[in-house]
Amino acid sequence: MPNISERNLKAFHEAAQSLKLYRRAELSDARGESLVEHLYVDPLPNDHVLQTMLKSNTTFLVGRKGTGKSTVFQRAQHELRKAGKASAYIDIKTIYESSQVDPGLAAKLSAMPGAMNLDEMESLLLHRAFLAAMIRAIREEIKSRIKVSLWQKVKNSVGGSVDDLFEGLDALLEAADADRFISVVSTRLVEERRQDSDEVINKQGVSGKVGAGATGPEASLAFEDQTSYTFGSERERQFADILVRVFDIKSYILQLKELLNRVGLTQLFVFVDDFSELPPPAMQVVVDALLGPLNNWSEELIKFKIAAYPGRIYYGQIDKTKIDEISLDIYSLYGTADIAGMEEKAVDFTRRLITRRLEHFGVQALGDVFDTRRSGGDELWRQLFFATMANPRNIGYVLYFMYESNLIYGQKINLASIRDAARRYYEEKIEAYFAMNRFLHESFDERSSIFSLKELLDALVIRARELRYHTTSAVMRDLEGRPPTSHFHVATQMEALLATLELNFFITKYYVMSDRDGRKVTVYALNYGLCQKQSIEFGRPEGKREYRLYYVERVFDVTAILQEYVRMNQEIVCDSCGHNFDHEALPALQMFDMLCPECRTGKCVITNLSKKYEATLREIDPELLLPKVELGILHTLGTEERALYAAEVAGELDCSYQLVGKRAVNLAERGLVDRDKFDQGRRELRVTELAQRTYLRDLVEDVEPD
DSSP states (O other), rough: OOOOOHHHHHHHHHHHHHHHHHHHHOOOOOTOOHHHHHHHOOSSSGGGHHHTTSSSOOOEOOOOOHHHHHHHEEEEHHHHHHHTTTEEEHHHHHHHHHOOOOHHHHEEEESSSOOOOOHHHHHHHHHHHHHHHHHHHHHHHHHHHHHSSSSHHHHHHSSSSSGGGHHHHHHHHHSSSSHHHHHHHHHHHHHHOEEEEEEEEEOOBBBBBBBBOOOOSOOOOOOOEEEEEEEEEEEHHHHHHHHHHHHHHHHOOOHHHHHHHTTTOOOEEEEEOOGSSHHHHHHHHHIIIIIHHHHHHHOOOEEEEEEOTTTOOOOTTTTTGSSSEEOOOOHHHHTTHHHHHHHHHHHHHHHHHHHHHHHTTTOOOHHHHBBBHHHHHHHHHHHHHHHHTOOHHHHHHHHHHHHHHHHGGGGBBBBHHHHHHHHHHHHIIIIHHHHHHTTSSHHHHHHHHHHHHHHHHHHHHHHHHGGGOSSSHHHHHHHSSSSOOOEEEEEEGGGGGGGGHHTSSSSSEEEEEEOSSSEEEEEEEEEEHHHHHOOOSSSOOSGGGGGGGGSSSGGGGOOHHHHHHHHHEEEEEETOOOEEOOOGGGHHHHHHTTBBBBTTTSSSEEOOOOSSHHHHTTSOGGGBBBOOOHHHHHHHHHTSSBBOOHHHHHHHHHHHHHHHHOOOOOOHHTEEEOOOOEEETTOOBOOOHHIIIITTTOOOOOOOOO
């Protein structure tokens, strides 16, 4: 049995843990010093992603969870601090979650003549609190950075206390108090009317002031040539207008610019994380009322760096022609040549990332932990890419699982280790998406929509398993053994149907190319761990030039499967009159912006409903339904099989530890979580037997026999 030293074990464990870090977890050593400069590995040569982030342009950094968006942010901020430039980090999702409606103010508003109803009012106040909290967070980030890294520069420039420089911002924030906000709402309510539309509205020459007796800088209504881009209802657009005027963004920018100029700073880089985690209405408000105006009106002062998921971005008034957009997913990064070139570059990034981590944390030689002699070094790296799709967080989990299954027992990592770790990661972290969402506290239609995607995934897996014995294709017939059937392709216009499955790592967009008939198609790969579970060979054959087109063989075209899924599961219903339309009517409806031709007032809405799993969903007792965060807490505690602190659970769920603590109280009241034990003064969380019995059994599905 190979002897793996304690030093190598500890170093490998620390390297894997550092790659598993979620969100804004700082890469630092025992002395608290930042390691990001030493550990950062750019996906592209010459640090191209980092250099793009450092440009004085607003930038969207797009990628699925775990692609390293927060690490890129940390590395960019580190470089900006070294250069003496100002930056601020804003966790949009956490700020949104911490925003609370003031009950007293809500009651005060509801008593006003002509006021909006309570639900609308609560939504309005929630968004107002969200934007106010965001502005305060920007201010505090600037303040902390100046205190830490620019103190001497500030002192030499202006002298005195740094806090004095922020008095103007304090006054501006204090001025946006409840009374002035009520005045704005009451003024706008007189003019409010509901109108569903998609439109561009221009306003000119509005003037005046609001807020009798307000102290400090007053909120002005004087904006010229304002353009408001909107979708949805008239109420939502007017709500965004109210918020703009309450916070008087132009005045805020001028004060902020003056403040930074006093310390010799002409630009502010604002890093906005978890943007796509916002609900769509909140995302629209944030862009229309804050990010868009700040980006467009700041006179080159503010440059946003925004992290988002693919397909979940709202740009609003932000001019897409004047921003940069970087995608961190493999096809966008490496798919400029051919499939072989894409795979080679992605494998190289996987190798560079793992090697840098292991070397930094003290693994003495890769051969000490990887069985390169028997498995072959190149093939190990290639299989690690397949298992993780070069996603840093996925890499961290696969390495950690191999540490637990091999290294601590003195066994080096080989190809079988990678396959087993990938299957475990799929079963514990990905597959449970559907099983846990049975209990999601949403409408039946919403849960049914989620499970309709499981039907689609089932169909894709069944097809891949069937093709293992396919003999009509000349290419597959000539292969020895079981042919690889892990990839499939669809017409590019059908990508949207697969977006949610891709976002949750069941599949990955692999390449875009022309098929045998000259059509542009998108190639997808099934999850590597899923393929191990289902005995599906992964990849494509090698050795012949013709194998480069293997993924676009006609047998891998699943367009018909997607069309059947749409026919069986999608419904098109008017949200006003309830008329149900055949799917063949969709192109005509889309030509008229989904306006219902029956009532001519409602919008036609597409919903996906699961027929196959309808009975399973209806069997769930409504009393068992839980919000998404609480289901995530139960799943995390269940899969880790040990007591966890709230901060550890928060790391798994991409949320704040405060939110986990608050929701754990709810779960404890239901008898689902035990939170009565402490470790060194910190409360520990454990799932109860009731939670195991009710929610956590049967999360891993059995495999159909061949």
